[in-house]
Structure formats: structure tokens, C-alpha cells
Amino acid sequence: MAPIKSIEYFRVKPRWLFVKVTDNEDKFGWGEATLEGHTQAVEGALDEIIGRLVGYEADDIEHIWQTIWRLGFYRGGPVFMSALSGIDIALWDLKGRRLNVPVYQLLGGKVRNKVQVYAWIGGDRPSDVEVAAKARLAQGLKCVKMNATEDMNWLDSPSVLDSCIERIKQVKALGLDAGLDFHGRLHRPMAKQLAKALEPYRPLFIEEPLLVEHPEAIKQLSQHTTIPIAFGERLYTRWDVKRFLEDASVDVLQPDIAHAGGISETKRIATMAETYDVAIAPHCPLGEIYPFSSFIS
Ligand SMILES: [Mg+2]
Incomplete structure (x- = not known):
């Protein structure tokens, strides 16, 4: 268990926006909040969210998800939800790294060894x-x-x-x-x-x-x-x-x-x-x- 110390975001060409969550033990996880063509809007949404989350327990992914979802009067839509997505993915990654297991193990374990692709x-x-x-x-x-x-x-x-x-x-x-x-x-x-x-x-x-x-x-x-x-x-x-x-x-x-x-x-x-x-x-x-x-x- 470790509180969130910082949440940062990084623009990467050609069009990506990555989110990094770091806890107070300097463990970190990466997420993605890319919203093609609306990077600045997502960054603005992240700016509003980030300040509220510092100090939250990084392990409490569901609590953090619900906190972000409910923190304002307005909900949903591509900008807000991409910002929320980036943080959520990073929190899962952080927890997996801390426990030294892949995220799928945290979700109940794998159910197949291969997957059809196109x-x-x-x-x-x-x-x-x-x-x-x-x-x-x-x-x-x-x-x-x-x-x-x-x-x-x-x-x-x-x-x-x-x-x-x-x-x-x-x-x-x-x-x-x-x-x-x-x-x-x-x-x-x-x-x-x-x-x-x-x-x-x-x-x-x-x-x-x-x-x-x-x-x-x-x-x-x-x-x-x-x-x-x-x-x-x-x-x-x-x-x-x-x-x-x-x-x-x-x-x-x-x-x-x-x-x-x-x-x-x-x-x-x-x-x-x-x-x-x-x-x-x-x-x-x-x-x-x-x-x-x-x-x-
Ligand atoms: Mg399509």
C-alpha cells in the first residue's frame, strides 16, 4: 500500500499521450490517454483531476475510478473518459509491477493461450x-x-x-x-x-x-x-x-x-x-x- 505521489503526462509523436502514476515508494505505472486530435483537451482534463488524486492510495483503483467519475457535475464523453482511462490503466500497471505479476493475473488469470487476430x-x-x-x-x-x-x-x-x-x-x-x-x-x-x-x-x-x-x-x-x-x-x-x-x-x-x-x-x-x-x-x-x-x- 502506498499513496500516489505524482501523476504526469507525456506527449509522444505522432499522436500519443501517456500517463505515468508514481507512488511515494517511487514505484510507477504507465497508462494511455491518447485522444487523436484532442490532446490539449485531455491534458486539461488531466490537470483538473491530478491535483485531487495526490495522496490517494494507489491500490484503490475502483475507489479512484469512482472518485474521478463523480468528482464534478459533468460526466462521460471522449475527453473526460480518455483522461480517466489513462489514470486507470496506469494504476493497474503500477499494481501489477508492485506485486510483480501481469495485470491479467489481477483480473482473475488468463483464460486462453492464443487469440484470433486480423x-x-x-x-x-x-x-x-x-x-x-x-x-x-x-x-x-x-x-x-x-x-x-x-x-x-x-x-x-x-x-x-x-x-x-x-x-x-x-x-x-x-x-x-x-x-x-x-x-x-x-x-x-x-x-x-x-x-x-x-x-x-x-x-x-x-x-x-x-x-x-x-x-x-x-x-x-x-x-x-x-x-x-x-x-x-x-x-x-x-x-x-x-x-x-x-x-x-x-x-x-x-x-x-x-x-x-x-x-x-x-x-x-x-x-x-x-x-x-x-x-x-x-x-x-x-x-x-x-x-x-x-x-x-
Ligand atoms: Mg473503426
């Missing part, structure tokens, strides 16, 4: 897709994730659907499975058409076919297609996730550990998802000390 191949240009997919195949991968489409208008030419189909056909022809990431670039009229058009090619999932600020539309889309729907990188707490689980509109939930309240909240979200028969795939495009970064692309 790798990112970009895919903005159809001409690049085949080259990138072949490179992943040579690495021994069996699944890839790729961009599905560029921005689309609310109503666009049906021809833009064809290029999306063409990309997945190229990848499937190589014997790879593929998940398609739409990054919320679609609107409902085109999403409905594209999901139907993609069904014969059986993508592993379609990710963020619509933005999460349209829960009604996502629910409708999920009832319209047999393709599994994945999203969650822009949901920040168990309360953000709740509606989508109740609506049965998500098949693969992708909380981002650096945005969704750290290891503590991600584990809670995973447990909630299990009770709705929804898979969990932690979202991870971020830095090198990010939990699971060696596993998930």
Missing part, C-alpha cells in the same frame, strides 16, 4: 487492396480489416456501391476473410443498400456502418441485414453501451480501452456484453503500451 490493410484505393492483402497473407494471417468506402452522400450513385463490392471480392479471391470498416461514413439510405449488396460476400462484420449518434437507424439496419454489426470505439462508458445491447443492434462491441474508462470499465462493458450474447473486440489503433496492443490490430 490485420489492417487500408484499402482506400481498389488498386492497393490486392497488394496489401497478399502481404498479410504472406505473414500468415487469415483475416484482414479494410476500409469499405470513401465518404458517401446521403443519396449517391449506385455505382459507388460497386467499388466496395469489388474490394471485398479481391480479398476473398485470395482466400482471406475480411471485416469492413465504414468509419461512420455512410448514411442510412446508402447503408441499407450496401449491407444487402455485401451479404453474398459474407464479410466477417461491418464496422460503424452508421454513427452511434443514430441508435434508431443502427437498430433498423441490424434488423435489415444478416451481416454482423460492429462498433463501440466512440462509446465511452457502460451507460453509452447499454442502449445498443438492449436494442440487440450490435454483434461485436469494440470499446477502446484508452477512451472507455480504462481496464476497469472495459472489463465491466465486456461482462455486460456477455449477458447479451455480444462479442468483445477491444479497439486498438493507439500507442505501444496500450493494453492488448500486441494482440489486436
Whole structure:
């Protein structure tokens, strides 16, 4: 048991923000609070939080999580939750280092020795897709994730659907499975058409076919297609996730550990998802000390 002596943050290029928590025995842990494009905002949130936590017992991770969550009138959102995530991850790391065990031992121990992975191949240009997919195949991968489409208008030419189909056909022809990431670039009229058009090619999932600020539309889309729907990188707490689980509109939930309240909240979200028969795939495009970064692309 040792009180927190300091909490520092460090910007690291290209876009990372790391958090270091040190206790009064000079033991430390690292976390990540990267919020791409909003680094200064997260730093400001951390500045407000840090002063209140010095002297708190570093082992009391849940107490600290709840203290940060409840310390002001306003809660949630990407900035506040990324700051909270960075501190939470660092506290778990600190405790693991103090006890000389990996964090997974603190969470109940491991449940598997290997995990399925896919790798990112970009895919903005159809001409690049085949080259990138072949490179992943040579690495021994069996699944890839790729961009599905560029921005689309609310109503666009049906021809833009064809290029999306063409990309997945190229990848499937190589014997790879593929998940398609739409990054919320679609609107409902085109999403409905594209999901139907993609069904014969059986993508592993379609990710963020619509933005999460349209829960009604996502629910409708999920009832319209047999393709599994994945999203969650822009949901920040168990309360953000709740509606989508109740609506049965998500098949693969992708909380981002650096945005969704750290290891503590991600584990809670995973447990909630299990009770709705929804898979969990932690979202991870971020830095090198990010939990699971060696596993998930
Ligand atoms: Mg994504």
C-alpha cells in the first residue's frame, strides 16, 4: 500500500499521450490517454483531476475510478473518459509491477493461450487492396480489416456501391476473410443498400456502418441485414453501451480501452456484453503500451 505521489503526462509523436502514476515508494505505472486530435483537451482534463488524486492510495483503483467519475457535475464523453482511462490503466500497471505479476493475473488469470487476430490493410484505393492483402497473407494471417468506402452522400450513385463490392471480392479471391470498416461514413439510405449488396460476400462484420449518434437507424439496419454489426470505439462508458445491447443492434462491441474508462470499465462493458450474447473486440489503433496492443490490430 502506498499513496500516489505524482501523476504526469507525456506527449509522444505522432499522436500519443501517456500517463505515468508514481507512488511515494517511487514505484510507477504507465497508462494511455491518447485522444487523436484532442490532446490539449485531455491534458486539461488531466490537470483538473491530478491535483485531487495526490495522496490517494494507489491500490484503490475502483475507489479512484469512482472518485474521478463523480468528482464534478459533468460526466462521460471522449475527453473526460480518455483522461480517466489513462489514470486507470496506469494504476493497474503500477499494481501489477508492485506485486510483480501481469495485470491479467489481477483480473482473475488468463483464460486462453492464443487469440484470433486480423490485420489492417487500408484499402482506400481498389488498386492497393490486392497488394496489401497478399502481404498479410504472406505473414500468415487469415483475416484482414479494410476500409469499405470513401465518404458517401446521403443519396449517391449506385455505382459507388460497386467499388466496395469489388474490394471485398479481391480479398476473398485470395482466400482471406475480411471485416469492413465504414468509419461512420455512410448514411442510412446508402447503408441499407450496401449491407444487402455485401451479404453474398459474407464479410466477417461491418464496422460503424452508421454513427452511434443514430441508435434508431443502427437498430433498423441490424434488423435489415444478416451481416454482423460492429462498433463501440466512440462509446465511452457502460451507460453509452447499454442502449445498443438492449436494442440487440450490435454483434461485436469494440470499446477502446484508452477512451472507455480504462481496464476497469472495459472489463465491466465486456461482462455486460456477455449477458447479451455480444462479442468483445477491444479497439486498438493507439500507442505501444496500450493494453492488448500486441494482440489486436
Ligand atoms: Mg473503426
